[in-house]
Amino acid sequence: MVEVIGAGFGRTGTMSVRGALEALGFGPCHHMADILGDPVAAVRWTAALRGDREALRAAVAGYRATADFPGCLLWRELRELFPDAKILLSVRDPERWYRSAAETIFDPLMDQVFAKLGPETVELMAALAERGFRHTSREAAIAWFTRHNAEVRATVPSEKLLVYRVSEGWAPLCAFLGAEVPPEPFPRINDADDFTAAADNFLGGA
Template identity: 80%
Template sequence: MVEVIGAGFGRTGTMSVRAALEALGRGPCHHMADVLGEPAATVRWTAALRGDREALRAAVAGYRATSDFPGCLLWRELMDLFPDAKVLLSVRDPESWYRSAVRTIFDPVMDQVFAKLGPETVEFVAALAERGYRRHPGRDAAVAWFTRHNAEVRAAVPAEKLLVYEVREGWEPLCGFLGADVPPEPFPRVNDSGDFTGTVARFLGGG
């Protein structure tokens, strides 16, 4: 059962959030990395993005948390399915977010990644676009989408169930929100732009 719903967009530290949640015992945590490359998962998420409630339930079966796309686009639906879950909105400055996104998730090289993943991914990408995630949106449209999404989450989620969070804040706000002890190890910092680029290059190179 999902206990923590990650409503923050990719490139707001969602991979670090995933690692942190799992370190705090809220794992496994679903992330876009769990979707790409697995046709069955892609099919489930395509149906979920298009309104199939049971497909969404199946897509997150076995997970205790979500982070990143595509789950962040379905935060309302996940709240309906899991009314006791808390919502974690990871954020960053919109301009900084866009600069990171252009170098990573909006980079044209991602078209090659999706093409390599198989025919099921075509419908998945289309379903993401129907929810607002367009591959090459342009700066103004992307920043407006990011800002609007964050404002909608802030407005809709009860304050006692919501943490608006920047990963640079580290363990303390997250642990306080979840009622967990602060771990002795440093807060995880993973998947910066350089990590992302290296992962994509290895994937396309077959390594």
């Protein structure tokens, strides 16, 4: 059963969020990384993005939390399936988010990665594009980002919502989830350079 729904877009520290949630016992936490290379998961999420609630339920079966795409685009639907779940909205400055996204998830290089992963992944990306995940312009991307965050803030009751920057570390996240602060440092995972290097290595080694 999903207990924490990550409503924050990719490139807001979602890999670090995933690591933190799992360290706090809210694992496994679903992330876009779980889908890539898994055609069954890609098919389920494609159907979920196009309105199939049972496909969504199957896509998150066995997970206690979600983060990143595509789950962040289905936060309303996940909240209907799991009404007791808390909503975690990871955020960052819109301009910095756009620069990071343009260098990573919106990089044309990623089209080659998705194509090599197979037709199921290509179709998943088409379904994501139907929900707004596409790079048209800086202005359009930032408007999409800010509109999404505003909708989450306006919809979710304050007691169920944490608007969170990963730079804040453990304290607000642990307080929100009722968990003790772990002794280990907060995870810092997947900066833009790591992301690009991983994509380059995949294409070079595939």
